[in-house]
Amino acid sequence: MSNLLSAENLNGRLLFAIPKKGRLYEKCLELLQGADIQFKRQHRLDVALVQNLPIALVFLPAADIPRFVGEGNVDLGITGQDMVAEAGTSVSSLISEVLELGFGKCKLQVQIPDPESPAARSASAEGSADTNCIRNEEDLVGRKVATSFDFLAGEYFKKLDEETTKKRLAERKMKATDAPLRTAIEYVGGSVEAACALGLADGIVDLVESGETMRACGLTAISTLLSSQAVLIKPTTPHPRSNVALIARITARIRGVIAASRYVLCTYNMQRAGLERALKITPGRRAATVMPLDDGEWSAVSSMILRAEVATVMDQLEEVGASDILITSIDNCRV
Ligand SMILES: Nc1ncnc2c1ncn2[C@@H]1O[C@H](COP(=O)(O)OP(=O)(O)OP(=O)(O)O)[C@@H](O)[C@H]1O
Numbered sequence: 059m060s061n062l063l064s065a066e067n068l069n070g071r072l073l074f075a076i077p078k079k080g081r082l083y084e085k086c087l088e089l090l091q092g093a094d095i096q097f098k099r100q101h102r103l104d105v106a107l108v109q110n111l112p113i114a115l116v117f118l119p120a121a122d123i124p125r126f127v128g129e130g131n132v133d134l135g136i137t138g139q140d141m142v143a144e145a146g147t148s149v150s151s152l153i154s155e156v157l158e159l160g161f162g163k164c165k166l167q168v169q170i171p172d173p174e175s176p177a178a179r180s181a182s183a184e185g186s187a188d189t190n191c192i193r194n195e196e197d198l199v200g201r202k203v204a205t206s207f208d209f210l211a212g213e214y215f216k217k218l219d220e221e222t223t224k225k226r227l228a229e230r231k232m233k234a235t236d237a238p239l240r241t242a243i244e245y246v247g248g249s250v251e252a253a254c255a256l257g258l259a260d261g262i263v264d265l266v267e268s269g270e271t272m273r274a275c276g277l278t279a280i281s282t283l284l285s286s287q288a289v290l291i292k293p294t295t296p297h298p299r300s301n302v303a304l305i306a307r308i309t310a311r312i313r314g315v316i317a318a319s320r321y322v323l324c325t326y327n328m329q330r331a332g333l334e335r336a337l338k339i340t341p342g343r344r345a346a347t348v349m350p351l352d353d354g355e356w357s358a359v360s361s362m363i364l365r366a367e368v369a370t371v372m373d374q375l376e377e378v379g380a381s382d383i384l385i386t387s388i389d390n391c392r393v
């Protein structure tokens with residue numbers, strides 16, 4: 059069977075859009091593996107036929123996935139919530155968010171040259187730069203902002219421009235005859251963080267996760283437009299071609315993989331007298347499993363707990379007298 063993108067090959071297959079590169083790509087591959095979606099991606103081909111399910115994976119730029127899903131060209135997709143928002147309401151209103159995936163977490167933030175950075179301080183001491191004039195968002199109004207998120211940044215600064223114009227009119231810092239303030243949004247396709255240093259813009263709107271890129275470029279964040287993570291999305295109205303049962307099956311598998319990565323299994327022994335207190339610490343997702351031990355005095359408890367809370371939960375269990383506390387990773391689950 060040829061793996062080429064042809065209607066014949068795709069016929070009857072659920073089309074699932076995956077980011078073709080970038081920050082989300084590796085995590086998506088792990089997710090597909092965990093959900094036992096088996097495929098081989100051929101060199102330079104952006105479509106891969108799944109070997110064990112009637113699915114075709116379509117590798118697309120993360121930014122294009124909302125439109126493909128919203129317009130029903132594909133049945134499911136993974137992208138960032140930021141990309142869905144950036145696609146605008148005409149697209150996002152056609153999309154249902156099925157599941158937050160817990161990776162690709164970042165914030166879209168307004169950033170300016172850090173007035174406290176050594177470079178800015180020495181420049182301002184020499185009186186050679188005006189970066190020290192920008193300390194908050196209002197200072198950016200009427201200036202240039204570079205971003206790859208020109209829709210979201212445009213909306214954000216449009217509102218800020220209007221508010222600032224009104225404020226300055228009220229404070230008589232502007233005359234009624236003056237043109238309303240307008241911040242110029244400059245679209246750049248990548249390396250946005252270099253824009254200020256290159257003199258292209260006075261501030262930027264870009265994604266921040268650890269903040270390393272921002273700090274390395276002498277920038278600081280002054281406000282947040284949105285918080286984002288990767289999401290599984292589908293068209294709000296399924297395409298007539300869509301295999302709704304398969305969409306539900308894939309969703310359940312992915313939900314299981316995500317839950318397995320977020321939770322671990324905590325087991326311990328507890329004397330009956332202290333059981334109530336221990337179960338308050340590990341209530342489980344629905345309820346903990348409690349099994350009496352042969353000695354009539356102790357019970358064995360097992361319960362799913364959040365991986366991020368393991369240390370705290372173990373401390374608390376020890377404090378109430380639990381013993382033999384074991385933490386076991388979960389490979390996969392259905393919850
Ligand atoms: N630093 C980050 N940490 C976590 N998630 C991020 C980060 N940067 C981006 N993302 C998420 O990944 C998505 C894709 O971003 P990425 O920068 O990888 O895009 P790309 O344009 O497809 O790839 P590239 O930058 O390689 O061209 C973003 O929309 C966002 O949801």
Ligand SMILES: O=P(O)(O)OC[C@H]1O[C@H](OP(=O)(O)OP(=O)(O)O)[C@H](O)[C@@H]1O
Nearest residue numbers: 081248249265266267268269270271272
């Ligand atoms: O806060 P941090 O952890 O440093 O992450 C932020 C960086 O990550 C993203 O870019 P990416 O590295 O994906 O590449 P890009 O600049 O080519 O988009 C984003 O555009 C920032 O540059």
